[in-house]
Amino acid sequence: MTALHLVEVAGELTCYTPAVENPFLSEADLIYEEVFRRNTYLRRLKPIGPDPFVVDAGANIGLFTLFIKRHYPGASVVAVEPIPCNAEAIRANLRLYGLSGVTVHAEGLSDKADTVDFHFFPSMPGNSTAHLGGKLADRDTIAAYVDRDLLDQVYRYDTIRVPVRPLSEILRESASPELPIDLVKMDIEGGEEAALDGIDERDWSRIRQLALEVHKSRETLDRLTEKLRAKGFAVTVQDPGGTPQGIDNRLLYASRP
Numbered sequence: 499m500t501a502l503h504l505v506e507v508a509g510e511l512t513c514y515t516p517a518v519e520n521p522f523l524s525e526a527d528l529i530y531e532e533v534f535r536r537n538t539y540l541r542r543l544k545p546i547g548p549d550p551f552v553v554d555a556g557a558n559i560g561l562f563t564l565f566i567k568r569h570y571p572g573a574s575v576v577a578v579e580p581i582p583c584n585a586e587a588i589r590a591n592l593r594l595y596g597l598s599g600v601t602v603h604a605e606g607l608s609d610k611a612d613t614v615d616f617h618f619f620p621s622m623p624g625n626s627t628a629h630l631g632g633k634l635a636d637r638d639t640i641a642a643y644v645d646r647d648l649l650d651q652v653y654r655y656d657t658i659r660v661p662v663r664p665l666s667e668i669l670r671e672s673a674s675p676e677l678p679i680d681l682v683k684m685d686i687e688g689g690e691e692a693a694l695d696g697i698d699e700r701d702w703s704r705i706r707q708l709a710l711e712v713h714k715s716r717e718t719l720d721r722l723t724e725k726l727r728a729k730g731f732a733v734t735v736q737d738p739g740g741t742p743q744g745i746d747n748r749l750l751y752a753s754r755p
Contacts, residue, residue: 500583500620502590507561510534514590515559516583520621521648529558529624533565539683539709542734542751546707548572550680551673555607555665555693556711558624560588562683567597574599576672580606580660581618581626601672606662607686607693614662617655628662629688630655632713632746662689664696679704685711691718694725702729708752715748726752 502514507530515526532538539562540546549572554563557577566573577600579585585604592600606616606628617633618626627633637653665682669675682705684690690710697705708726712719723733731752 502583502587504594508535511564512594513559513561513564514587514594515623516587516620517623518620520652522644522652525622525624526559526561529561533562538749540681542749543681543707543709544753546570546680550574551677552576552680553665553669553682553684554578555682555684556686557588557602558584558685560591563588563600564591564595564597567595567600572599574673576601576603576668578603578605578607578665578668580604580616580628580662581623582658582660583618584623584626603668603672605668606660607665607668607684607689607696608662609664609692609695611661611663611667613659615657616660617657619653619655621652621654625687626655627687627689628660629713632688635746664698665693666696666698666701669701675700675704677704678706680706682708682710684708688713691722694722706754708750710750710752712748712750713746715746719748719750722750726750730754 500516502516504514506512507526517525550570551574552566554575554577557563557579563575563577566575577588582604585602588602614628616626616628617630641649686693712722726733732755734751736749
């Protein structure tokens, strides 16, 4: 099993991560900036209640889950993370801060139960994905600006077999089927269409808001926007100027009117 390291993040937080040395950045620092300082996932949504039920899909090492528990101590969180060492880091970080009310599922999301290849990047575990082509396209875009040998080191990956299944199956194990879902945060590196297809109609009616990172957005954004509007959500999308040039990811926010 990949070793976990206790690191200081942005001078403000300590946490466990499986990430190995990255010559360009600390992935944990980057995610901390995104989640804690810029409030990326909540800033365009309606305020959520004091004791929310939250799904953290693509939980990585659990920083968004820690953010939710810091601001909403009574929250119940379902954290879904397919990479085993990332899931272990979530559990270690929950122990580190003595947190309860979080259920960790070491599996991925899809529209049906299966076992699939995931590609784990030791230097940036949060980029691990079942959709390798998109990550290699990002690598080739970044190569115009940085040393290619160092970049290839950062984008070295191992392939592992990981179970996936529909979110609705996980929800049936995690909470009462009548409990409203205040927020689904989903950042699953290209698997978002299949994951949304894995939500049953009875669970769609429970979901109040979503924050979704859309990968390959030129191909998928219109379809996902149409799908969510058909489910009764008002949808807003991050301006493309907020994404580095050549990186085809956009943030989508959906709320019930």
